Amino acid sequence: xxxxxxxxxxxxxxxxxxxxxxxxxxxxxxxxxxxxxxxxxxxxxxxxxxxxxxxxxxxxxxxxxxxxxxxxxxxxxxxxxxxxxxxxxxxxxxxxxxxxxxxxxxxxxxxxxxxx
Amino acid sequence: xxxxxxxxxxxxxxxxxxxxxxxxxxxxxxxxxxxxxxxxxxxxxxxxxxxxxxxxxxxxxxxxxxxxxxxxxxxxxxxxxxxxxxxxxxxxxxxxxxxxxxxxxx
Numbered sequence: 001x002x003x004x005x006x007x008x009x010x011x012x013x014x015x016x017x018x019x020x021x022x023x024x025x026x027x028x029x030x031x032x033x034x035x036x037x038x039x040x041x042x043x044x045x046x047x048x049x050x051x052x053x054x055x056x057x058x059x060x061x062x063x064x065x066x067x068x069x070x071x072x073x074x075x076x077x078x079x080x081x082x083x084x085x086x087x088x089x090x091x092x093x094x095x096x097x098x099x100x101x102x103x104x105x106x107x108x109x110x111x112x113x114x115x116x
Numbered sequence: 117x118x119x120x121x122x123x124x125x126x127x128x129x130x131x132x133x134x135x136x137x138x139x140x141x142x143x144x145x146x147x148x149x150x151x152x153x154x155x156x157x158x159x160x161x162x163x164x165x166x167x168x169x170x171x172x173x174x175x176x177x178x179x180x181x182x183x184x185x186x187x188x189x190x191x192x193x194x195x196x197x198x199x200x201x202x203x204x205x206x207x208x209x210x211x212x213x214x215x216x217x218x219x220x221x222x
Contacts, residue, residue, distance in 0.1 A: 044204065044215060044218045045153075047212055047215065050213070061212055101166030101170070102171075103173050104151075106162075
């Protein structure tokens with residue numbers, strides 16, 4: 001059974017930092033690209049970042065480039081998103097996802113709220 | 117980046133009817149690298165269709181995807197009560213990955 005369990009969300013002040021984690025089991029994590037997708041309250045899905053299977057290639061949406069860092073630990077089957085210099089507009093539910101097919105596991109989502 | 121525009125924004129139908137959702141891309145998507153997702157309130161999205169027309173694992177046959185180039189369609193036949201949700205298209209032809217803005221099926 002595939003399981004994707006996220007952790008690390010919370011309430012932060014503008015300018016703060018936070019690290020999200022995403023533990024994957026029952027899926028070919030170490031051979032898969034992985035992604036972070038976010039969804040602001042009441043809004044649609046927005047792709048945030050991706051990382052290739054061995055962590056050597058990373059890509060970011062312009063809105064987070066230079067502030068967020070995606071990484072992975074294949075020995076722990078875990079994906080990370082280090083979020084720095086947080087802004088109010090980063091408030092969203094963050095999902096980790098494989099964005100693969102025909103099996104496309106997603107985490108349950110974790111809420112990050114940036115507010116003073 | 118490839119912009120995906122979905123229509124209609126909201127679709128009002130009844131159980132048993134057929135839903136037709138559209139996704140238009142600002143540039144041609146190669147090899148049909150387009151997927152459709154369903155999202156219900158409080159839940160993560162679920163992949164329905166990949167490669168424009170292939171059903172994902174465990175997806176009922178009433179969900180069908182079609183299209184190529186810049187025009188794609190998701191058709192849901194004989195709507196069931198559990199099908200009322202928000203649907204997103206997503207392209208994976210070019211980076212950055214992009215999603216459409218969603219169609220709410222109510």
